[in-house]
Amino acid sequence: MSAPTKKAETRPADGAAPVITYRQALHDALRAEMRRDESVILLGEEIGIFEGSYKITAGLLDEFGPERVRDTPIAEEGFVGAAIGAAMLGMRPVVEIMTINFSLLAIDQIVNHAAKIYGMFGGQTSVPMVIRTPGGGGQQLAATHSQNLEVWYAHVPGLKVLAPSTPADAKAMLIAAIRDDDPVLLLENLSLYNTKGPVPAAEHVAEIGKAQITVPGTDLTVVGYSRSAAIARDVAHRFADKGVSIEVVDLASLRPLDRETICASVKKTGKAVILEDDWLTYGIGAEIAATIAEGAFDYLDAPVRRVAAAEVPLPYAKSLERIALPDADALIRVINEQLDATRFAR
Amino acid sequence: MAGRTQGPARSRSASGNPTKRGAAAAGEPDGVAKRTSSRPRPAVAANGTAAGRSAEKPAGRSKSPVRAAAAASDSDDAILVKYYREMTLIREFELKAGEMYTRAKIGGYCHLNLGEEPTVVGLMAALRPTDYLFTNYREHGYALSRGMDTGRVMAELFGRVDGVSGGRGGSMHLFDAEKRFLGGYGIVGGQIPPATGAALALTYRGTAGPDAEAVMCQMGDGTTNIGAFHESLNIAAIWKLPIVYVIINNGLGMATTVDHAAGEPELYKRGCSYRIEGKRVDGDDPVLVRDAAAEMLRRAREERKPGLLEVMSHRLRGHSVVDPARYRSREETERLRSLDPLPAFRAKLVAQGVMTDHDAVRIESESIHEVDRAVEFADGSPEPSPEELFRFTYASSVANTSTLMPGDPILPIGWDQEGSR
Numbered sequence: 001m002s003a004p005t006k007k008a009e010t011r012p013a014d015g016a017a018p019v020i021t022y023r024q025a026l027h028d029a030l031r032a033e034m035r036r037d038e039s040v041i042l043l044g045e046e047i048g049i050f051e052g053s054y055k056i057t058a059g060l061l062d063e064f065g066p067e068r069v070r071d072t073p074i075a076e077e078g079f080v081g082a083a084i085g086a087a088m089l090g091m092r093p094v095v096e097i098m099t100i101n102f103s104l105l106a107i108d109q110i111v112n113h114a115a116k117i118y119g120m121f122g123g124q125t126s127v128p129m130v131i132r133t134p135g136g137g138g139q140q141l142a143a144t145h146s147q148n149l150e151v152w153y154a155h156v157p158g159l160k161v162l163a164p165s166t167p168a169d170a171k172a173m174l175i176a177a178i179r180d181d182d183p184v185l186l187l188e189n190l191s192l193y194n195t196k197g198p199v200p201a202a203e204h205v206a207e208i209g210k211a212q213i214t215v216p217g218t219d220l221t222v223v224g225y226s227r228s229a230a231i232a233r234d235v236a237h238r239f240a241d242k243g244v245s246i247e248v249v250d251l252a253s254l255r256p257l258d259r260e261t262i263c264a265s266v267k268k269t270g271k272a273v274i275l276e277d278d279w280l281t282y283g284i285g286a287e288i289a290a291t292i293a294e295g296a297f298d299y300l301d302a303p304v305r306r307v308a309a310a311e312v313p314l315p316y317a318k319s320l321e322r323i324a325l326p327d328a329d330a331l332i333r334v335i336n337e338q339l340d341a342t343r344f345a346r
Numbered sequence: 347m348a349g350r351t352q353g354p355a356r357s358r359s360a361s362g363n364p365t366k367r368g369a370a371a372a373g374e375p376d377g378v379a380k381r382t383s384s385r386p387r388p389a390v391a392a393n394g395t396a397a398g399r400s401a402e403k404p405a406g407r408s409k410s411p412v413r414a415a416a417a418a419s420d421s422d423d424a425i426l427v428k429y430y431r432e433m434t435l436i437r438e439f440e441l442k443a444g445e446m447y448t449r450a451k452i453g454g455y456c457h458l459n460l461g462e463e464p465t466v467v468g469l470m471a472a473l474r475p476t477d478y479l480f481t482n483y484r485e486h487g488y489a490l491s492r493g494m495d496t497g498r499v500m501a502e503l504f505g506r507v508d509g510v511s512g513g514r515g516g517s518m519h520l521f522d523a524e525k526r527f528l529g530g531y532g533i534v535g536g537q538i539p540p541a542t543g544a545a546l547a548l549t550y551r552g553t554a555g556p557d558a559e560a561v562m563c564q565m566g567d568g569t570t571n572i573g574a575f576h577e578s579l580n581i582a583a584i585w586k587l588p589i590v591y592v593i594i595n596n597g598l599g600m601a602t603t604v605d606h607a608a609g610e611p612e613l614y615k616r617g618c619s620y621r622i623e624g625k626r627v628d629g630d631d632p633v634l635v636r637d638a639a640a641e642m643l644r645r646a647r648e649e650r651k652p653g654l655l656e657v658m659s660h661r662l663r664g665h666s667v668v669d670p671a672r673y674r675s676r677e678e679t680e681r682l683r684s685l686d687p688l689p690a691f692r693a694k695l696v697a698q699g700v701m702t703d704h705d706a707v708r709i710e711s712e713s714i715h716e717v718d719r720a721v722e723f724a725d726g727s728p729e730p731s732p733e734e735l736f737r738f739t740y741a742s743s744v745a746n747t748s749t750l751m752p753g754d755p756i757l758p759i760g761w762d763q764e765g766s767r
Contacts, residue, residue, distance in 0.1 A: 001372070041550070073584065081539020082546055088528060089478075089547035094632035108574075112533050113540060119738040121521035121529060122512025126615055126741035157739050181741035195507030226550070256746035267762055295757045 002139075006284065017198035025167035025199050026056045026132070026188065029062035029174035030094065032203070034064055037092060040178060041068045043079050044096030054134065054193055059186060059328040080106035080131065081087045084114050084183075085105070087129040092178055097133040100149050107152070108126050109242060114183035114232050115158030131159060132143060132174070136227060136277065137325055143313035146321075148278040150226075151287075154254035161254040163187040165229035167197040169252060172206035188252070189277075211258035213265065217247030220271040222340060223262060223288050225251035228275040231328050239335065244346060245336070263295035270301040271338050275331050280308035301342045305334050356414070377449040377549035423700045427630045429471065430695055436487035437688055438713040439496065442721060443486060443503060443517075446669045452503045456517045456531070459487035461662035464687045466593060467491050468635025469657070472643055473562055478526045478548075480541035481516035481564040484528035484594075488564065493741040494522050496716055496725030506727035511728045514738065536564055538591070542578040545587035549650070558647040562639070568599025570613050578726035582652035583620040590642040595627070596661035608621045614656035622654050629659035630687040650658050660685055679706075 020028070034040045042057060042064075050073040051058040072079040078096060083093035097103045103110065107231040112132065113252040118126050138145030154161045160182055170188070177184035214229065215236040224232040229250035236246035249265050251257070266272045272292050274285035285306035292304050310324040339346065355692050356568050371525045440458040447456045459466055462484075470491035473479060481488050494510055502509030511521045518532035528544065546558050569575055570593055582589050595612050597604055604611045614624030623645070627638040633669035635657055640654030660767035662682055664671035671679070694702050702708075750756065 007515065039550075070585075073577070073580055075577035075581065077574050078539050078542070078581050080573065081536075081578070082543030084548040085480075085540030085545070087530075089544050089551075090553040092545050093543075108533060108536060109539055113531075113536055114734050117529070117540075118741050120511065120515050120519050122509075122514045123738040124511070124743070125528065128741075130544025152635070160740070160744070180744070208742075209747065244702060253746070256442070256744060256748065258746045260746075260761060263757060266760060277392065291756055294755065296448060 015038055016177040017200045019196050020199050021193065021195070022164075022167045022188075022195050022197075023054065023056055025171040026174055027058065027060075027176075028199070029171045031060060031063070033094075033175060033178045034068065036176075038068075038090045038095060039090060039217075041070065042094050042096065043072055043083055043088070044068050044070055045074055045079075045098055047071060047096050047112050052096065053189070056193075057096065057133070060187055064289050072241075074266075076102050076105035077109055081113065083129045083131075084109060084117065084127055087127045088117065089098040089123045092128050092130075092170050092179060094132060097131055097192075099145060100133045100135040101145050101147050101220070103131070103133055103149070103153075108260055110153065110159070110183070110185070113155050115156050118182065119158060127183045128181045129183050130174070130177045131183070131185045132188060133185065134190050134193070136190040136192075137309070137314050138162040138321065139190055140316055140318060140321060142316040146314040148184075148276075148309070150187050150254055151278055151284050153283070154284065154287075156255075158183070159255060160184040161187060162206075162208065162216070163229075163251065163254055164206075164227040165192070165214075165224070165226050165233075165250050165252070167195070168199045168204070169212075169250075171199055173208075173252070175203065176206040176208050179205065184208075191227055192230065195230065200330075204324065206252075209256040210260060211261040212250045212252050213247060213261070214250045215246065215248040217245035217269065218223065219245040219344065220249075220273065220335060221239050221247045221262075221265040221269045222273050222275060223249045223251065223265075223285075224275040225254060225284065226277065228277055228326070230333060235328050235331050238332070242346060244335075244339065244344070251284075251288075256303060257287065257291070259291045259295060262291055266292050267299045270299050271342060272296075272300070272304045273331065273334050273338060274304065274305065274306045275326060276308045277326065278309060279311045280306060281311060302338050305338060307331050307334050320338040326330040347542070350376040397497070401675055407615070425471075426633070426695055426700050427465070427709075429467050430691060430701070432467045432470075432491050432714070433632070433680075433688055433691065434709050435713045435716060436463045436466060436490055438710070438717045439486060439490060439500070439720070442502075442717045444663075444667050445720065446500075446503070451721075452517065452667075453505065454516050454518070455483065456503070456667040457484040457665065458663060458667065459484060461660035462594060462596065462629065462688065462689065463487060464691060465629035465635055465657045465659045466633040468629075468632035469562065469564070469592060469639050471632065471636040472639035474559075475526070476559050477643070478528055478541075478559065478561045479564070480537040480544070480561065481530050482529050482534065482537060482566055482569065483530055483532045484566065485520055489520045489522070489527060489530075492522070492525050492527050494520070494525055494527060498719040500720040500726045501718075501724040504724040504727070505729065506724055507730050508723070508727035533571045535565065535574040536736075538565060538569070538574045538578040540588060541591075542582050542589060545582065545589035545646075545652075546585060548588055553746070554588070554648055554650045556644075556648055558588060559645040560590065560643050561644070562592060564589050564592045564594060564673070566599060567595040567597070567604050567613060569593070569609055570616055571607055574618075578618070579617060579620045579622055579652070579654070583622055587652055588646040588650055590639065590646055590655060591617075591634050592639065592700070593654070593656045594659050595656050598657045598661060600665045601671075602668075612656075614654055617654035622652050624654040624656065626656040626658060630659040630685075630690065660687070662686060668720065725754070 047057040048061040135148040222232040232248045276285040289304040364509045521529045545561040587684045617624040645651045678760035
């Protein structure tokens, strides 16, 4: 898999905003919210003494103690459900599920309970909780540890699903998620944790439900989220060097979905490619393509194309893993096909 | 993020553990997270048709915790009569619910507490108003015994706006934040992890002691085979949570017997793996049930020890209203009929001179009358308005939440015209 380059991660100047990693940004958001609001507690496997499998919670046990940074047994259904009950009584639990693959063990609690309790009981109790969990392949973790299952959750009314692609967004979205009164799944990504970008030191709370134009352009729209949005920015900059103006729509929020921003971009460019980390069939890209087909039909110069993962239980062997995952090269190839199909002059 | 006002008081303290709070956070009498702005409060109190029961209810509910415990004595005739009254109300309510189901006033699934009345009443007698209750989907009786309005419970079964969940939950999903009845849950075992988490939240609110709050989590016998049960008991044990898990063992999970489903069919012993004390009690006697539950709740409050109570009970009818229970032999059906705890309790109270036959008949006719009024109230309550469809999808409103109806275009016509954005 191609890791996003540094260039892609360096967004337009934020004044003197310090450049930190995506990991550090998540950590800073957790610490700031725990300092601000004592009802914020953390639950998860190995988040305390071990400081988290990906070290997002490093140092928090020392600062806040074992009651607020609570190591759980290996019991996803049990501790995700416990977070729901604690949230119903006014706590604001932030649950870490070690990877999104393990969230399947808790899916009844997430889908049948967290997403339903506010509406099913007529608005008598909200469930202000956050589930942080990374998806992503490319680490040779084989079939069960490399999945991108976000569409499973993005499908469900009652949940909110956020997918930040930069350190600044990671921080602002995690803060927004913690302060939101609904269950929010914050999708992280293994390959983004070490990426860097400017993050304003001052508090910034993201607006949930809005997509962002992260690279403005006029010739072709690339839609992505999380890692794929980071790759898309990188690719857009590369095309800019060749005189092709690519606009990048970073979905940022998978549910709610900002259809208008997507369609407005395609209306301008007439061409769309979707880069997604999940599998092609029934994936996030299918929804985006349907949205464009309906909302920007009259403006399309070519069929919408999707760049998604090969539909296979991801093999361990590097040679197979590499070709199965969508990357910058695949995106560049499809963009070029789109440009050729529309006789775009370069 | 306006409207984010619930939850415990906040501190800007940057160090150490959260400050322990009092029993209920200020400004939050029921201690339940919610947004006051969007909470439905049907004006039931102002509606005379449903007021009857709440008027006679406080006798048993308004006692101080200490007095409630002291009153737990067989010799207290008034309490026994009150139990009979509650059991009778549940019986009449459930019979009427079955009837209303066959008349298509009630849809979906409908599971009745018939035969479990003394179990329900005994458990609720042990629970204080400050405690929290989570149940499964066979919960009408718990709602009534917890003091929820009979008319509003029936209205929920009817799917009406005055229902306890605004008509959005139905028979399996009764809820009343003020009564701290935090839900009937339709997924088997689904209530157990949230109930355990509610008990976790209590440990941040206050310390252990005789006045501490606690959680009761009710479930059926078949539920003890599901992973959520075992994960939750383990969590409650290691975190020392104030919760009592109650198994209603009526011998059947739908048609599967306990012996066929459980490696340890003496279900109260299943706490052993987690060093959680288990106890089995006869569910036909509300006083025995109450005392066993009260003792477990006491340990939960004072010692932060979770408990596992198995209550041996009977399901007089099928799994749900539509189940004719053909898997039962005629003899078994006859035997169950002979075990019906309600006439037995009635006969016992009359024999002991606690009440007369005349008292019993009066209680029964009052219950029938109350249930009739509940049906009248439910029938008179409007169905939820179509405009309310999306009202409770999210507690915090954010941009681009979908309110599309089937067949709607994904973007409104003219979305891309000048000035529309």
